[in-house]
Structures are given as structure tokens and as C-alpha cells.
Amino acid sequence: MRTVVRPAVVxxxxxxxxxxxxxxxxxxxxxxVVTLPAVGAVWTLTLxxxxxxxxxxxxxxxxxxxxxxxxxxxxxxxxxxxxxDYPNVLRRPSGGAPVDHQGRYRATGVRLAVLxxxxxxxxxxxxxxxxxxxxxxxxxxxAECLLLGSLVWTVWTEQHPSRPWVVxxxxxxxxxxxxxxxxxxxxxxLGLTDxxxxxxxxxxxxxxxxxxxAALDRFAHLADQDADGGERDWRDxxxxxxxxxxxxxxxxxxxxxxxxxxxxxxxxxxxxELAAEKCERSEGALGRTVKGVVLxxxxxxxxxxxxxxxxxxxxxxPTATVLIALLAAGLPPLCNSVLAVQNLLAGQRLxxxxxxxxxxxxxxxxxxxxxxxxxxxxxxARSFRALAMRxxxxxxxxxxxxxxxxxKPEFDAGL
Numbered sequence: 001m002r003t004v005v006r007p008a009v010v011x012x013x014x015x016x017x018x019x020x021x022x023x024x025x026x027x028x029x030x031x032x033v034v035t036l037p038a039v040g041a042v043w044t045l046t047l048x049x050x051x052x053x054x055x056x057x058x059x060x061x062x063x064x065x066x067x068x069x070x071x072x073x074x075x076x077x078x079x080x081x082x083x084x085d086y087p088n089v090l091r092r093p094s095g096g097a098p099v100d101h102q103g104r105y106r107a108t109g110v111r112l113a114v115l116x117x118x119x120x121x122x123x124x125x126x127x128x129x130x131x132x133x134x135x136x137x138x139x140x141x142x143a144e145c146l147l148l149g150s151l152v153w154t155v156w157t158e159q160h161p162s163r164p165w166v167v168x169x170x171x172x173x174x175x176x177x178x179x180x181x182x183x184x185x186x187x188x189x190l191g192l193t194d195x196x197x198x199x200x201x202x203x204x205x206x207x208x209x210x211x212x213x214a215a216l217d218r219f220a221h222l223a224d225q226d227a228d229g230g231e232r233d234w235r236d237x238x239x240x241x242x243x244x245x246x247x248x249x250x251x252x253x254x255x256x257x258x259x260x261x262x263x264x265x266x267x268x269x270x271x272x273e274l275a276a277e278k279c280e281r282s283e284g285a286l287g288r289t290v291k292g293v294v295l296x297x298x299x300x301x302x303x304x305x306x307x308x309x310x311x312x313x314x315x316x317x318p319t320a321t322v323l324i325a326l327l328a329a330g331l332p333p334l335c336n337s338v339l340a341v342q343n344l345l346a347g348q349r350l351x352x353x354x355x356x357x358x359x360x361x362x363x364x365x366x367x368x369x370x371x372x373x374x375x376x377x378x379x380x381a382r383s384f385r386a387l388a389m390r391x392x393x394x395x396x397x398x399x400x401x402x403x404x405x406x407x408k409p410e411f412d413a414g415l
Contacts, residue, residue, distance in 0.1 A: 113340035283347030
């Protein structure tokens with residue numbers, strides 16, 4: 001994971017805020033005082049943005065440390081060849097654009113989830129602490145307008161905000177899938193010689209490198225398209241073309257089967273397991289946070305009612321009552337903000353998808369282990385090719401479910 005946090009940015013906006021507070025307090029000039037809440041809002045949003053990215057990177061490193069033993073247990077035996085040791089199989093291109101698409105998308109979504117909360121707090125602060133208005137009161141109202149305007153502008157202008165992340169991940173998965181279609185000699189490479197397979201590979205990788213969302217949708221199909229628009233499913237072709245050569249040259253069938261088992265099935269199964277655990281942890285933490293905020297909001301509302309009842313008629317409420325009023329106003333939108341973040345991360349839906357794919361991969365793994373105990377021959381080769389196509393179908397379906405879950409035409413925002 002790339003380092004995306006820029007401490008200099010946080011230090012810079014903090015220095016600007018400190019200078020603004022000093023200028024507003026020392027000069028009392030209307031311009032400095034009126035704009036102070038807006039500067040505070042910008043500082044809060046900047047701190048939130050970089051704080052999220054910092055927490056995301058820290059959590060990633062912690063998960064890597066926690067999963068080190070399981071990743072070490074996955075490591076294939078020394079005799080198992082990696083996929084790129086076979087003819088025509090190229091290393092998957094290192095990927096993606098320099099920008100961390102997932103981090104940018106989610107950081108923006110978290111900011112939009114918090115904007116309504118900040119707007120409510122600014123308006124409540126103006127109403128409770130500055131009922132008579134003044135320059136600072138006007139500044140709080142202007143800051144609220146700035147926050148809501150920023151929310152509306154971002155929602156309107158950030159169309160398909162998850163698209164760069166979706167395209168980047170789907171393309172990477174299809175590059176990886178191409179490696180193992182070549183390794184097993186299935187799909188578009190069924191029955192081809194090494195020279196023919198190299199030509200098909202180059203053409204498909206060139207198309208994939210520049211593929212947009214529509215082209216990736218077509219690439220997802222495990223089928224060849226006929227001239228009349230019909231499709232020939234690659235899974236059916238394995239049995240329909242049973243007399244085709246078993247595999248291209250370069251490595252016996254047993255080697256390829258062991259490589260496919262360790263580097264495709266077991267590795268993807270581990271990925272699904274770790275990803276599901278991550279999603280379940282985040283979903284559980286957010287769920288507990290929502291419940292805690294709701295219970296706290298109820299307790300604060302009761303305390304506020306008791307304190308108000310204790311204030312004699314004609315007297316101003318004490319400072320503690322005013323602070324509790326601010327807290328009582330902020331907790332309900334805080335709950336909505338946490339729910340918005342929970343919907344943004346979609347942890348529960350993704351965990352279910354990962355668990356389902358992992359279970360299917362476990363079945364494919366057991367089948368392949370059983371095949372490895374059988375004598376080599378044409379029947380074993382066909383069984384392996386059929387299993388490889390079932391595995392690729394499982395992984396392609398997982399990518400499709402993932403894309404449906406995370407792709408959004410625009411950001412969700414509630415006021």
C-alpha cells in the first residue's frame with residue numbers, strides 16, 4: 001500500500017488556523033472573525049481526510065502483521081513452479097494508476113458522511129452560544145452554508161466516483177485470469193500451439209490494457225462470440241472439443257495442476273478468507289458504534305430534559321446545560337454519519353460474497369487434490385481443464401458481485 005498521508009498538509013492547515021485565531025482575537029476585525037468558522041471547517045475536513053488515510057494505512061499494516069503466519073502457511077512447496085515459469089505465461093502487469101483509487105473514493109465518501117453533522121453542529125453552536133448574532137454568529141452561518149454547498153457540489157460533480165477503483169481492480173483480476181487460462185490451456189487457448197497461443201495472448205492483453213467499463217463487461221464473459229452474435233461457452237467447449245491436444249508443450253500435466261492448485265485456488269481462497277474477516281471486523285465495529293451512539297443520545301436527551309426542568313423560570317441555563325444541548329443536537333446526525341460510512345464500506349455484503357467464493361474454491365481445491373492422485377492421461381487432462389473453467393467461473397462471478405456492490409452512480413448523502 002502506498003503512503004498517501006501528507007503530514008505537511010495537516011501541519012500547514014493547522015498553522016493557518018492558529019494564525020487565523022490569533023488574528024481574529026487580537027484585531028477583532030470583522031473580516032477575520034466572520035471567516036474564522038469557515039477556516040475551522042476547512043481544517044476539520046482536512047484533518048478528517050488525512051486522518052482516515054492514516055488509519056487506513058495503519059490498519060492495513062496491522063492486518064499484514066496479523067496474517068503473516070497464514071500467508072507463510074500458504075507458501076507453495078519448493079518443487080511447485082510459479083505460473084510465469086511456463087511458456088507464454090507473462091507476469092501480471094504491476095498495476096493501476098499512481099492514485100490510490102480506493103482510498104480517494106472512500107476518503108471522499110467519509111467526508112460527505114460527516115458534512116451534515118458538521119453543518120448541524122455549526123448551526124447549533126450559533127443558536128445556543130450566539131443567539132444575538134454578531135460577526136462570529138454570521139461566520140457560523142456562512143460556514144454552515146459552505147459545508148452544505150460543498151456537499152451538494154461534490155455529489156453533483158463526482159459522477160461514478162467508484163469507477164476508477166472498479167476498473168483498476170477488475171482489469172487486474174482479468175490480467176491474472178489470463179495467466180491461468182494460458183497455464184491450463186483452456187478458454188481462448190484451448191487446443192492451440194505455443195505460437196498460436198502467443199498471438200492470441202498478445203491480442204487479448206493489448207485489448208485488456210486499454211479496456212474501459214464496457215469492454216471489461218464483454219471481457220468478463222467466459223465465452224467466444226460467433227459472427228451471428230451467439231456465444232460458445234468455454235466450459236462447454238472443454239467437453240465438446242474433447243479430442244483437442246491436452247495441453248501446450250512445456251511442463252507436464254502434474255506440474256501444471258500443482259501450480260494451479262497452489263498459485264490460483266489456494267492463494268485466492270486465502271485472499272477471500274482475509275478479505276471477509278476484514279469486512280466483518282469493520283462491519284462489527286461500525287455496528288457497535290451505531291448502537292453506542294444511539295444509547296448515548298437517549299441518555300443525553302434525558303439528562304438535558306432533567307437539567308432544563310431544574311432551571312428556575314426567568315434564569316439562563318448553566319453552561320453545562322448549554323454544552324449538553326450541543327451534544328444532544330449532534331448525536332443523531334452522528335448516528336446518520338456512521339450509518340452512511342457503514343453503507344459506503346458495504347462490509348456485510350462483501351463479506352457474504354467473499355465467504356461464498358471461498359467455500360466454492362474449497363470444493364474446487366478438494367476436487368483437484370483428488371485428481372492429482374489419478375494416473376495421467378487424456379481423461380485426467382479433460383477433468384483438469386473442466387475444473388479450471390469452473391474455478392475461473394467462480395472467481396469471475398465473485399468479481400461481478402463485488403463490482404455490483406461497490407459501484408455507485410454518485411455518492412449517497414443525507415441532510
